[in-house]
Structures are given as structure tokens and as C-alpha cells.
Amino acid sequence: xxxxxxxxxxVSRVYxxxxxxxxxxxxxxxxGEWVAVMGPSGSGKTTLLNLLDGLDKPTAGRVLVLGTxxxxxxxxxxxxxxxxxxGLIFQGFHFVPYLTALENVMLAQYYHSIVDKKQACxxxxxxxxxxxxxxxxxxxxxxxxxxxxxxxxxxxxxQVVLADEPTGNLDERNEAEVxxxxxxxxxxxxxxxxxxxNHDIGRRSGSQVLLNHGRIxxxxxxx
Amino acid sequence: xLLRILARSLARRRSxxxxxxxxxxxxxxxxVALITLSLDVRDKINRELSAFGANIRVExxxxxxxxxxxxxELAPRIGQIYLxxxxxxxxxxxxxxxxxxxxxxxxxxxxxxxxxxxPLLGIGxxxxxxxxxxxxxxxxxxxxxxxWHVKGAWxxxxxxxxxxxxxxxxxxxxxxxxVRLTLAGRTRSLRVRGIVVTGERExxxxxxxxxxxxxxxxxxxxxxxxxxxxxxxxxxxxAEKYRLDPTSLTPAEYERWxxxxxxxxxxxxxxxxxxxxxxxxxxxxxxxxxxxxIRMEGLMTILGGLTAVVCCLSVxxxxxxxxxxxxxxxxxxxxxxxxxxxxxxxxxxESAALGLLGGAxxxxxxxxxxxxxxxxxxxxxxxxxxxxxxxxxxxxxxxxWVACLWPVSQVLHQSTAQVLHGN
Numbered sequence: 197x198x199x200x201x202x203x204x205x206x207v208s209r210v211y212x213x214x215x216x217x218x219x220x221x222x223x224x225x226x227x228g229e230w231v232a233v234m235g236p237s238g239s240g241k242t243t244l245l246n247l248l249d250g251l252d253k254p255t256a257g258r259v260l261v262l263g264t265x266x267x268x269x270x271x272x273x274x275x276x277x278x279x280x281x282x283g284l285i286f287q288g289f290h291f292v293p294y295l296t297a298l299e300n301v302m303l304a305q306y307y308h309s310i311v312d313k314k315q316a317c318x319x320x321x322x323x324x325x326x327x328x329x330x331x332x333x334x335x336x337x338x339x340x341x342x343x344x345x346x347x348x349x350x351x352x353x354x355q356v357v358l359a360d361e362p363t364g365n366l367d368e369r370n371e372a373e374v375x376x377x378x379x380x381x382x383x384x385x386x387x388x389x390x391x392x393x394n395h396d397i398g399r400r401s402g403s404q405v406l407l408n409h410g411r412i413x414x415x416x417x418x419x
Numbered sequence: 420x421l422l423r424i425l426a427r428s429l430a431r432r433r434s435x436x437x438x439x440x441x442x443x444x445x446x447x448x449x450x451v452a453l454i455t456l457s458l459d460v461r462d463k464i465n466r467e468l469s470a471f472g473a474n475i476r477v478e479x480x481x482x483x484x485x486x487x488x489x490x491x492e493l494a495p496r497i498g499q500i501y502l503x504x505x506x507x508x509x510x511x512x513x514x515x516x517x518x519x520x521x522x523x524x525x526x527x528x529x530x531x532x533x534x535x536x537x538p539l540l541g542i543g544x545x546x547x548x549x550x551x552x553x554x555x556x557x558x559x560x561x562x563x564x565x566x567w568h569v570k571g572a573w574x575x576x577x578x579x580x581x582x583x584x585x586x587x588x589x590x591x592x593x594x595x596x597x598v599r600l601t602l603a604g605r606t607r608s609l610r611v612r613g614i615v616v617t618g619e620r621e622x623x624x625x626x627x628x629x630x631x632x633x634x635x636x637x638x639x640x641x642x643x644x645x646x647x648x649x650x651x652x653x654x655x656x657x658a659e660k661y662r663l664d665p666t667s668l669t670p671a672e673y674e675r676w677x678x679x680x681x682x683x684x685x686x687x688x689x690x691x692x693x694x695x696x697x698x699x700x701x702x703x704x705x706x707x708x709x710x711x712x713i714r715m716e717g718l719m720t721i722l723g724g725l726t727a728v729v730c731c732l733s734v735x736x737x738x739x740x741x742x743x744x745x746x747x748x749x750x751x752x753x754x755x756x757x758x759x760x761x762x763x764x765x766x767x768x769e770s771a772a773l774g775l776l777g778g779a780x781x782x783x784x785x786x787x788x789x790x791x792x793x794x795x796x797x798x799x800x801x802x803x804x805x806x807x808x809x810x811x812x813x814x815x816x817x818x819x820w821v822a823c824l825w826p827v828s829q830v831l832h833q834s835t836a837q838v839l840h841g842n
């Protein structure tokens with residue numbers, strides 16, 4: 197077994213009202229792995245992702261990402277950890293609406309360390325957005341917005357990429373393009389955890405984890 | 420990057436930003452106007468109250484026998500020692516000369532009327548005033564006696580007089596009659612123009628112009644006392660401490676006392692300037708002035724404070740909806756690594772810009788409204804206060820900061836995960 201990028205030790209998350217979103221989940225993901233977490237709605241996929249990016253804390257158990265116990269971090273420490281180690285890709289994209297595509301990417305640099313316009317342009321160019329850098333998010337298509345979102349997640353060269361339904365709002369063509377980007381990232385050695393309810397998308401990752409009612413019901417390695 | 424975000428953010432949703440600026444502008448205009456009014460109210464009220472008598476009396480020191488009861492200095496008996504009118508010019512050299520609103524000279528002599536001893540009071544304005552060289556009653560010489568109630572008319576000429584209400588009853592005098600005075604073998608007749616009620620010792624006296632009494636008594640340029648109407652600060656614990664025991668003040672306290680225009684410190688400065696004189700505070704007047712001023716200033720402070728609070732609440736209302744509608748933006752910033760202080764800095768800078776703009780506008784409109792209020796209430800000009808040009812934007816800044824604290828703290832405590840997932 198190689199060095200763990202992500203390790204969950206008997207993790208549970210119970211919301212107020214007794215809703216048990218995760219129930220004793222244990223998981224080991226090695227560095228450089230590409231894992232798809234799948235399951236129906238309400239299976240605990242998003243809760244798992246929120247625990248991994250430090251936006252939520254487990255009720256029980258430990259969540260370790262790159263050796264750091266995220267449950268022990270306060271909100272600012274968790275923010276520091278995210279900006280230095282993790283790239284987040286959202287299903288709903290989420291942008292600062294009054295900043296251009298380039299500025300939204302540069303915003304991630306600003307909170308990470310220093311703003312490097314050249315580097316931000318380069319990553320947008322790599323994702324085929326060279327001619328859309330000065331457009332506002334509202335002026336971009338769904339596929340373009342997702343590519344800007346990926347550029348923002350990758351600009352600080354994170355070791356772990358967490359993606360929440362990265363193709364959920366995209367058409368077939370854009371879906372394929374985004375998956376190609378993920379394949380390239382995987383080949384570069386990034387650890388990727390991707391939440392999806394789409395089994396076809398999930399099968400393109402290196403391994404799949406199937407969640408149901410807050411528990412891992414199946415774990416499969418494809419390659 | 421922060422400046423870029425700020426510029427873009429401020430340029431967005433302009434109507435909401437303008438509403439916030441407008442709210443701060445209107446609120447700060449009221450606050451600045453009330454400050455203008457309250458800073459002017461002391462001077463204006465003091466001037467209004469000066470009509471109810473002078474608050475400092477200057478007498479020859481040899482004639483002033485200080486008698487203290489419970490810390491209050493009582494009035495001495497009238498003596499046959501006089502001050503010279505010319506000594507009053509020393510008041511022009513006083514540190515507090517700009518606080519002097521009026522000087523009223525008085526000469527008391529005892530005359531006989533119909534075989535009775537009756538006090539005769541001469542009143543007039545000093546040389547150098549608007550009444551200089553005049554021998555008659557003038558508005559200048561009478562304005563310190565606005566609290567006297569005259570039945571009939573004020574004297575207009577040197578051969579006219581007022582009669583105190585008690586003296587008029589004893590002597591059976593009515594307006595229009597002539598009264599014949601005798602003093603050291605000299606006689607003089609004066610026509611009674613009015614009967615005066617003062618509530619003081621003048622009720623038992625005849626009152627004529629100062630020059631008439633000086634001529635009649637053979638006391639040219641002599642006065643028994645001078646009433647000085649001054650702009651003063653209401654007494655506080657320090658002034659009271661000095662009044663009860665002047666030696667109890669530390670050097671620092673004495674310095675502070677002597678550099679503040681308390682009635683006592685102004686009286687002490689007058690006494691020091693006019694050789695051979697004793698200046699004492701007329702408590703009845705100064706305490707009334709002090710009480711009125713304290714109440715007025717308290718009222719203005721409460722009004723100003725309430726206005727600032729109402730303004731703050733209004734701005735909170737505007738900024739709350741402006742901040743809360745950006746919850747997902749804040750959640751995004753935190754998700755990509757912004758600390759709480761980064762978010763606070765962003766909103767503080769935005770609020771500061773709105774507050775400074777609203778406050779800067781109020782720095783122009785506030786004094787104009789303040790001038791209007793001063794004019795409406797007191798009918799005069801308000802003093803110009805350059806400090807308001809700095810104070811107003813500063814107040815706007817503080818109000819905007821205070822107003823943004825609550826909504827920003829709300830979004831900082833939101834669940835970032837829930838907001839990002841649309842819950």
C-alpha cells in the first residue's frame with residue numbers, strides 16, 4: 197500500500213435532527229489515484245466531499261488529507277489548508293460575478309500567495325479559454341464556466357483535486373472535454389476524487405466507490 | 420487585487436450603493452447640523468441669558484467684605500469707596516476679553532426726597548462702548564436690565580428717571596410726576612417715566628442715567644460697581660472645588676481651572692486686571708445660565724446621539740440586504756482559501772468607501788442645515804467649524820463600519836458548505 201493522500205477512519209456525520217449522512221465510512225486513497233464516488237441522491241456523496249475539503253467536520257472518526265486531520269482545524273486553518281493543498285471544482289461553478297474569467301482565476305492566486313497574471317492566462321489557454329479571459333461568467337457557456345472553474349482549482353497546483361459533479365451541468369461534448377482534462381490531470385499524477393451519480397463518467401476513473409445510505413457498499417478498481 | 424475587487428464591486432448594483440450613501444449622507448447631515456447647533460448653542464444661549472442680568476459684579480475691594488456661607492460669597496454692603504470708570508478699560512486687555520458681552524456701570528448715592536433717605540442709582544455704559552460720550556440712557560446701557568419690568572416707559576433724557584416699585588409706593592410717585600432730590604445742599608428735579616420691578620434692591624431706589632447721578636453727586640467718573648456680562652462655561656466639580664476651597668486645587672487643576680471660562684475664573688481674571696477691585700460671581704445669574712446651558716447641551720447631545728443611532732440602523736438595513744445577497748460569493752471566497760479577516764477586510768473597505776462618500780457630502784450639507792437651524796432658533800450666524808470637514812467623513816466611516824459589522828458577522832458564521840450546495 198502506497199502513501200495515503202486521503203484516509204477516512206470510521207467517519208460518521210450526523211446532522212441536527214438525527215439524519216445520519218455518513219455512517220462509519222473508512223476509505224484509503226493513495227496519491228495519484230483517480231477515484232469516483234458514486235451513489236444515488238442522499239447517499240452521502242456531497243457530505244463526504246465537504247468533509248474532505250474541510251468545509252464540514254465529522255461527528256465521529258478522523259478525516260486525514262495528506263496527513264492532516266481536518267477535523268482538528270479551525271475555519272481559518274481549514275481555509276489555509278484548502279488554498280495550499282486542494283483544488284475545488286463545483287457542480288454550480290460559483291464565481292464572483294463581477295470579475296472576469298481571468299480575474300476569478302487570479303482571485304485563487306491572491307488568497308494563495310501572489311497574483312501571477314501570466315500563469316493565470318497560461319492555465320486558461322491550456323483549457324482552451326484563451327479568447328474568453330476577459331468575459332464575465334455570465335457571458336460564458338456552461339462548458340466554458342466549468343473550464344474556468346477547473347482553471348481556478350488548478351492554478352495553485354494543488355496535490356488533491358476534489359470535484360463535485362463536474363459534468364452535472366454540461367452537455368455531451370463539454371462532458372467529454374472535461375473528462376479529458378481530468379484524464380490529463382490523472383496522468384500528471386494529481387490525486388482526484390470526483391463525486392458523480394453518472395456511472396458512465398464514474399467508470400472513466402481509476403476506481404469507484406459506491407455509497408448508499410451513508411455507507412460504502414462497494415469499492416471497485418478498474419485499471 | 421483587493422482594489423480591483425473593490426472597484427468592480429462598488430460599480431455593481433449602483434442603486435443599492437447609492438441608497439447606502441444617501442442614507443449615510445442624510446443621517447450625517449442631521450448629525451453635523453446638530454453638532455453645529457450644539458457648538459453654537461452655548462454662545463447663543465449665553466447671549467440670550469445676558470438680558471437677565473450680568474453674571475459678574477466688580478466692586479471696590481475695600482468696600483467688598485467677603486462673607487461666605489456654605490461656600491457662597493454674599494454681597495457686601497455699599498461703601499463710600501469708588502472705582503474709576505477709566506479702570507474698566509483694563510477689561511480690554513483681559514485674556515477673556517472676547518467672552519465679555521457687556522459692561523454696565525452703576526453709581527449708588529443716598530439722596531433725600533420729601534425728607535426721606537432714598538437710594539439713587541445711576542446706570543450707564545462705559546466709555547468706548549456705543550454709548551461713549553453720551554449722557555443719556557442708551558440701548559447699550561440698558562440691555563443688561565432686560566429682566567426689569569417697567570410700568571410706563573424707559574427714560575430717554577438726563578432729567579428723567581425710573582422709580583423702584585417700593586420707593587414709588589413709599590413716596591407716592593406715578594409716571595409723569597416730577598421728583599425733587601436733595602444731596603449735600605444741591606437739588607435736582609427728575610421726571611418719573613416709569614415704575615420698575617426688579618426683585619432686587621433697585622425696587623427701593625430711584626434710577627437715573629449714570630452721568631446725571633455723577634454730576635448731581637459731584638462724583639465725576641466715579642462708579643460704585645460694574646456689572647459684567649460674560650460668556651462662561653457651566654461650573655463642574657473642578658469649579659466647585661475651587662469655590663469651596665481655592666487652596667485645595669493641585670497646580671495642574673489650577674491651570675485647568677484658570678484656562679477654562681468658568682464664572683469664577685473669569686471673575687478672578689477681572690479682579691486681577693482692575694487694581695483695587697473685588698470681582699464676584701452673581702450666583703443667581705450664573706447658576707441659572709449654567710443650568711440652562713447644561714440642559715440645552717444635554718438635549719443636543721441626546722438628539723445628536725439618537726440621530727446617529729437612527730442613521731446607523733438605517734444603514735444596517737441597507738447593508739444587511741446588500742451583504743446577505745452576497746452570501747454565495749463569501750462562501751466561494753472561503754472555499755478557495757479566504758480567511759474570515761480577508762472577507763471582513765473586503766466588506767470593511769467597501770463600507771468605508773460608502774461611509775466616506777456619504778460623510779464627505781454631509782460635510783457640505785450639514786453646516787448649511789446647521790446654519791439654517793441656528794438662524795431659525797437664534798436668528799444669527801453660526802460659527803464656521805473647519806473641523807467638521809474632517810469630522811463628518813470620519814463619522815460617516817464609523818457609522819458605515821458599525822452598520823456592516825452585524826451582516827458581515829452573519830455571513831462569516833454561515834455554513835459555507837450549505838451555501839455552496841444551495842441549501
